[in-house]
Amino acid sequence: MRENTAMLDYIGERIPPENILRAEPMSRHTSFRIGGEADLFVKVPSIQALSELIRYFAQTGQEYYVVGRGTNLLVGDKGYRGVILHLGEEMSQIKVDGKRIIAQAGASLPKVAQVAAAHGLSGLEFAAGIPGSIGGGVVMNAGAYDGEMKQVVKNVLVINQYGEEMNLDNDTMEFGYRTSIIKDRPFVVAQITLELQEKPKEEVEALMEDLAKRRREKQPLEYPSAGSTFKRPEGYFAGKLIMDAGLRGLRVGDAQVSEKHCGFIINIGHATAEDVSELMEEVQYRVKKQLGVRLEPEVIKLGEF
Ligand SMILES: Cc1cc2nc3c(=O)[nH]c(=O)nc-3n(C[C@H](O)[C@H](O)[C@H](O)COP(=O)(O)OP(=O)(O)OC[C@H]3O[C@@H](n4cnc5c(N)ncnc54)[C@H](O)[C@@H]3O)c2cc1C
Missing domain, CATH: 3.90.78.10 (UDP-N-acetylenolpyruvoylglucosamine reductase, C-terminal domain)
Incomplete structure (x- = not known):
């Protein structure tokens, strides 16, 4: 990617400097610990910043790619020529509202599962050992031990290719085996609303521990x-x-x-x-x-x- 001062200025006005990394080795951001340098790696701090950046990239034709926790990615040794929009720790708020959990896309699935358990909410136990972000989990319809994201997602807030917000309900997501409508579309998952079931905290935690043990033994x-x-x-x-x-x-x-x-x-x-x-x-x-x-x-x- 050629040095693009206008783009760097635009990003610099919206994102703190410590969140903008140049020539960043992707091996630091993938669970394989593999991958060459990305020209620019931006840790996106908010949904607003995400939609502004996408709108700007659409207008300027800038190449970009969204990465969550990098746990399902094999990044080439020569890296990525463009901007990586990283949705991780900086965009990972989790709120609980009755039986619903509202999580930003960068929240880790194990963390959301722990929050659910702490509030006596069941349905996400299967995800406690899936190390990705909840955004990546929704895109991939991540699943294990007879559970999958499809069973618990109520609503997904996405940013389309023009930087506009759209709300997709469970049916519109067209979840299938390790896929969803987002997989082949230029949409970015920004926030997810889950609907869970009430259950005694101890039971939820016991199931999570049992599944974690099975993973440790087999994987x-x-x-x-x-x-x-x-x-x-x-x-x-x-x-x-x-x-x-x-x-x-x-x-x-x-x-x-x-x-x-x-x-x-x-x-x-x-x-x-x-x-x-x-x-x-x-x-x-x-x-x-x-x-x-x-x-x-x-x-x-x-x-x-
Ligand atoms: C040890 C281990 C165990 C695993 N076990 C399981 C398992 O049991 N079940 C299972 O399903 N998976 C499993 N996985 C795979 C992986 O954790 C899941 O696929 C996870 O959902 C990927 O999330 P991520 O944030 O890491 O996505 P990434 O690897 O960062 O990205 C994967 C894809 O999703 C896209 N993406 C990521 N976030 C967004 C977003 N917010 N909006 C739009 N697109 C996005 C990326 O562009 C990319 O195409 C495992 C991985 C590891 C390393």
Whole structure:
């Protein structure tokens, strides 16, 4: 991206200087700990700032990409030429109103789940171990252990490609398996209203603890990863297919098919995006060849490889 003084001035008038990072390594902002530099990385502090920036980018044709907690992303080793709008800690307010929780998109799912539990609200227990933002969780219709965001989302405030606010209800979101209407549209999730059920706090916490224990036992949480690398093909489990194809522990550079859970590709040291990408392709090729099933990536690729 060429040095764009007008854009930097515009952003500088709305965002505190400490929230604007130039040539920022994306490896600092992804759970894979992989990714080259983004030209500009902006930690967005409010919904108003978000809509103003998007309006400005629409008018000027500036490339941008929205990132939450980076837990489902593989960013290329050559980074991203454009502006990353980061919705994280700076935009993470959570309010409780009776059985409803209103959370800004950058709030972490585990934090929102903890707040729900503390208020004796049930429905979000499944999300306590999903390390993404609630905004990313809504876009992906994140789910686990028979729960998914679709079951608890009442309403979503989005910013469209012109910087305008729109309210989408649950039906309009067209939630599906690891997808929603937002996935293929230039909308940004700004705030989510959840509707939960009352339940004794102890029961909510006990279920959360049980699910966390199951995760610790089954998943390689001690290594950087982006969770399940592939979607679950209908009628199968990706991890089981990969194991049956004899690919447990398969490596390209420092990227490895986890020995603990074959559905995860992990970074066992200094894996590059190219390592992970090559390993993903090898796994897809061998599973298709040996078992006839096509694996579709769940992890989203971003930037230049
Ligand atoms: C150890 C581990 C375990 C995991 N377990 C699960 C699991 O059980 N179930 C599951 O579903 N997922 C799981 N994941 C994957 C991941 O946490 C979820 O997909 C999560 O919802 C992604 O949120 P994020 O904020 O990290 O999104 P990011 O990775 O930052 O972004 C993912 C996509 O969403 C878009 N996006 C993010 N925020 C917004 C927004 N506010 N508006 C518009 N677009 C946005 C991005 O542009 C990108 O396309 C796991 C990941 C890890 C590392």
